Amino acid sequence: MAISISASKLFKLRLHSPIILRHLSTESNPPPSPSPSPPPPPPHQDQDSLVTRALQLLQAPDYDSNSNTTTPLQELLFSSSSPSSPFIFRNITRRLSSSSEALKFFHYLQSNSPSQDILPSLSSTFQAIFELASREPDSHNKLLELYGTAKEHNVPLTINAATLLIRCLGRAGMVDQVLVVVKEVDPSLKNTHFCNVVIDVLFRLGRVDDALKVLDEMLQPDSECPPNDSTGDIIFGAMLRREWRGRSINDEEIVGLVSKFGEHDVFPDTFKLTQLITKFCRNRKTGRAWDLLHDVMKSGGVVEAASCNALLTGLGKGGDIERMNKLTTEMKEMNIQPNVVTFGILINLMCKSRRVDEALEVFEKMKEGSDGVLVEPDAIMYNTLIDGLCKVGRQEEGLSLVEQMRSQNGCAPNIVTYNCLIDGFCKSGEIERAQELFDQINRESVFPNVITLNTLIDGMCRHGRINSAVEFLNDMQSKGVKGNAVTYAILIKAFCNVNNIDKAMEFFDQLSNSGCSPDAIVYYTLISGLSQAGRMDDASSVVSKLKEVGFCLDTVCYNVLIGGFCKKNKLDKAYETLxxxxxxxxxxxxxxxxxxxxxxxxxGNFTTAHRVMRKMIKEGLTPTVVTYGALIHAYCLIGKIDEGMKIFRDMGSASKVPPNTVIYNILIDSLCKNDDVEHALSLMDDMKVKGVKPNITTYNAIFKGLRDKNLLEKAFELMDRMIEQACNPDYITMEVLTEWLSAVGETGKLKKFVQGYEVSASSA
DNA sequence: TTAGGGTTAG
Known part of the structure; x- marks a missing residue:
């Protein structure tokens, strides 16, 4: 008792010392807490039996009586013959039934210890009390109270006890208390594990800046608590978290942190690195993604194909071919083996830019391993190539790739394969073959999906078979393949194109009532159709509906409306829309x-037209070839061809907008109609000089002019040029030439022309 | 890896 007083005196003396106010621990290298960890190897074999014996004595009636004589428990715990270890008291405490029992034991030790050396043991005893309390109900409040008790008795917390406390308070959302404890922990005790827990807790509580402050200290070059893989897991995981409390970590911070972690040889694993790169790329920040990957590469982290693939995808979407090439070269240099996805990205890019032959070349090399890397293609890669071939009209080659697929194990053609082919046949107008494929699907137990449905419906609509399309839709719906917004957009557009607005509106209503809501494209399609048809009241009411459901009009849609109002001579409404x-x-x-x-x-409102053009320039827009074309056309229409020619000369020289075929066509047509075919012919020469290719409209206009003046020789010359340029005549050409050449007895020339056209068509 | 996107001058 006397000694315990002196011990408490000692505490009191130290109470004023700022050092002791920090909860110093004497436990130098503690095992991780709070999981019950095995005690350090006992100095004496009888340590376990001592613990057991002590626990028995703690049940005895004289345990908490203030006896003046030395009790067996005191003898056991404090005598010099007892095995001494700072962990003995802790191990006894851990085996007590509750934190309140443990606290009682703590008070007993404090009061009965004959020596001041008990201080280190009391800290670890307190840790054991924390461990018990943390498993009890209302743990956060209990721990907080115990923390107060420890401070009151000047028992410094072990770092593990502090860690446990913070974790528990964090779980209870007690952010202010967490920050207080963090502040009060002796900095010299902090270890990496402690800092990791603090950062993790602070992140979860939304205190991002506080967490980053702790992290920043860890990342200093001479840090006492350098980051480890767990730190990395916490931080890289937090970077990828979608839902955030507090603020999120911005992109610049992410790149900076990954780089700093790299200096400590801590790297995101392949999965997280790939996710981070993907995240940047999705936000169109390929530059940051590039830096991220290269930081890891430069610091010596492991980089696998998956991460490179993520970046390649992003670069491909941004059209950054140069960096794609650079990255693939780096992969080779760093011995990062490309996989089927890597090749898939490259092949897809080539296909999408219509370089199918290059794609096929890469594909062959990859299969043979002739470039040192042998990779087996998968169904996705075959599908990519088949789609690429179909998009350039090479369906037959697509079909032969399907045969290759069949011969390769585990690579059977799937619904995507067939959808690509069906689309190819539809786009080339071979609807029957598309339908045949559709029938084949059903025989092969590959199930058609809504894309199959839409592809076929679109094909039918584009080739004038709207009724078949509707029939097909009904048939499929009865078989369980329902249409979606895309289906209806296709049908609405198709009915608008044939000026069956009522049917288009009907489908729009049907979609709205089908439980599948129209998307913005459906609205835009209908608004456009209605505007084209001049039904501006209907268009306006669809605009209102669009706004009601929360969509916005974009530039194109406003343009459509303004065009519609202009067509209906409602200039005021057009201006209102603007x-x-x-x-x-x-x-x-x-x-x-x-x-x-x-x-x-x-x-005829040229003054206002020029005023609008000035406004356009003032708004930072440059008049385009269409602007000049509109003016030239209007001047030509009222017979002011000179004014049109003036603008034409001006646009090429002063405004540096090179005239295109349409501009020439307007002028050539007007000149011919104005009986000035010579001038029109000189414009055709001008086209040749400027490298502007005439098209069928040009030829039709000039043929009419030549016919009116019966300039046969010139017509023959131009007919030859048409064949040379593989410019197909249309029904107007044939009508003009047939009538004219028959009348002047030149049917032979006409026949030759048609044959030449057939030859040029077959060679094209 | 597959389907629908509307506008201005001829």
Whole structure:
């Protein structure tokens, strides 16, 4: 008792010392807490029996009596013959039934210890009390109270006890208390595990900046608590978290942190690195993704193909071929083996840019391993190539790849394969073959999906078989393949194209009632169809519906409406729409202005047209070839060809907008109609000089001009040129030439022309 | 890896 007083005196003396106020621990290298960890190897074999014996004595009636004589328990715990270890008391405490029992034992030790040396043991005893309390109900409040008791008795917390406390408080959401404990822990005790727990807890509580401050200290070059893989897991995991409390870690911070971690040889694993790169790429930040990957490479982290693939995908989407090449070279240099995905990305890119032959070349080399890497293609790769072939009209080659697929194990053609082929046949107008494939699917127990449905419906609609398309839709729906927004967009567009607006509206309503809501494209398609048809009231009511469901009009949609109002001679409504557009923050583009300029000039309002053009320039837009075309066309229409020619000369020289075929066509047509075919012919020469290719409209206009003046020889010359240029005649060409050449007895020339066309068509 | 996107001058 006397000694215990002196011990407490000692504590009191130290109470004023700032050092002891920090909860110093004497336990130098503690095992991780709170899981019950095996005690350090006992100095004496009888340590276990001592613990057992002590626990028995703690049940005895004289345990908490204030006896003046030395009790057996005191003898056991404090005598010099007892095995001494700071962990003995802790091990006894751990085996007590509750934290309150343990606290009682703590008080007993404090009161009965004959020596001051008990201090280190009391810290680890307290840790054991924390461990018990942490497993009891209401643990956070109990621990907080115990923390107060420890401070009161000047028992410094072990770092493990502090860790346990913080974790428990964090779980209970007690962010302020967490920060207090962190502040009060002796910095010299902090270890990496402690810091990891603090950071993890702070992140979960949304205190990102506090967490990053702790992390920043860990990342210093001379840090006492350098980051380890667990630190990396916590931070890299947090970077990828979608749901955030507090603020999120921004991209710049992510790159900086990964780089700093690299200095400590800690790297995100392949999965996390890949995810981070993907995240950057999705936000179109390929530059950051590039830096991230290269930081890891430079610091010596492991980089696998998956991470490179993520970056290659991002670079491909951004069209950064140069960096793609650089990265694939680096992969080779660093011995990072490309896989089927790597090749898939490259082949897909080539196919999408219509370089199918190059894609096939890479594919062959990959299969043979002739470039040192042998990779077996998968179904996705075959599908990519088949789609690429079909998109350039090479369906037959696509079909032969399907045969290759069949001969390779585990690579059977699937619904995607067939959808690509069906689309190919549909786009080339071979609807029957598309339907045959569709039937084949059903025989092969590959199940058609909504994409199959839409592809076929689109093909039928584009080739004038709307009724078959609707029939097919009904048939499929009865078999369980339901249409979606895409289906309806296709049908709405198709019915608008044939000017069956009522049917288009009907399908729109059907979609709205089918439980599958129309998306923005469906609205845009219908608004466009209605505007083209001049049904501006209907268009406006669809616009209202679109706004009601929360979609916005974009530039193109506003342009469609402005064009529609112009067509209906509702200039005021067009201007109103323009104003609304500007107020909604949707910037008018050159099409917006061109639409207005075209309407104004066609209605003879040239002054206003030029004023709008000046406004266009003031808004930072450059007049385009269409702007000039609109003005030229309008001047030509009222017979002011000179004015048109003036603009034509001006656009090429002063404005540096090179005229295109359409501009020449307008002028050539007008000159011919104005009896000036010579001038029109000189413009055709000019086209040749400028490298602007005439098309069938050009030829039709000039043929009419030549016919009116009966300039046969010139016509023959141009007919030859048409064949040379593989420019196909259309029904207008045939009508003009047949009538004219028959009348002048030159049917032989006509026959030769048609044959030449057939030859040029077959060679093309 | 597969399907629908609307606008301005001829």
């Amino acid at each position: 104003k609304e557009m500007e107020e909604a923050g949707v910037k008018p583009d050159s099409v917006t202005y061109n639409t207005l300029i075209s309407y104004l000039s066609k209605t």
